[in-house]
Amino acid sequence: MTRCRYCNRPLRSARSIALGYGPTCRARALAEARAKVIAQHKPTTIERAQELIEDGGIVPLRGNRVWRVVSTDGSTTHKTAGQVHAWTAGLRGRHTCYHRVAAQLVALAA
Known part of the structure; x- marks a missing residue:
């Protein structure tokens, strides 16, 4: 019997078993993860990331692992992932770019 990773209750539906969470627990776990990401970054970084998402400036390339994002000035695009960003300062690890956020x-929304 497969159990929920969040509340440890038995899972019955095929979708819940595949995800490892019941529908309510999945929503709670995603909300907690989103709050954790938001808490780790500056408010301006979060605002710019949300603006990028709202403007459609982030497009999936490989599932939910790699994305193509539009640069700040809109002239070029870059590849990014949640952990790595193919941009000079991002690669050097000087700061977390809003594209990564x-x-x-x-x-988390997917």
């Missing part, structure tokens, strides 16, 4: 938020 947007990728993390989109992955």
Whole structure:
């Protein structure tokens, strides 16, 4: 018998078993994960990430692992993932780019 990873109750539906969560617990777990991502970053970074998502400036390339994002000035695009960003300062790890934060938020929403 498969049990929910959040509340440990038995799972019955095929979808719940595949996801590892019941529908209510999945929503709670995603909300907690989203709040954790938001708490880790500056408010301006979160605002810019949400604006990028709302404007459709982030497009999935490989499921919910790699995205193509539009640069700040809109002239170029970059590839990003929730953990790595193919942009000079992002690769050097100087700071967390809002593109990466947007990728993390989109992955949690899926």
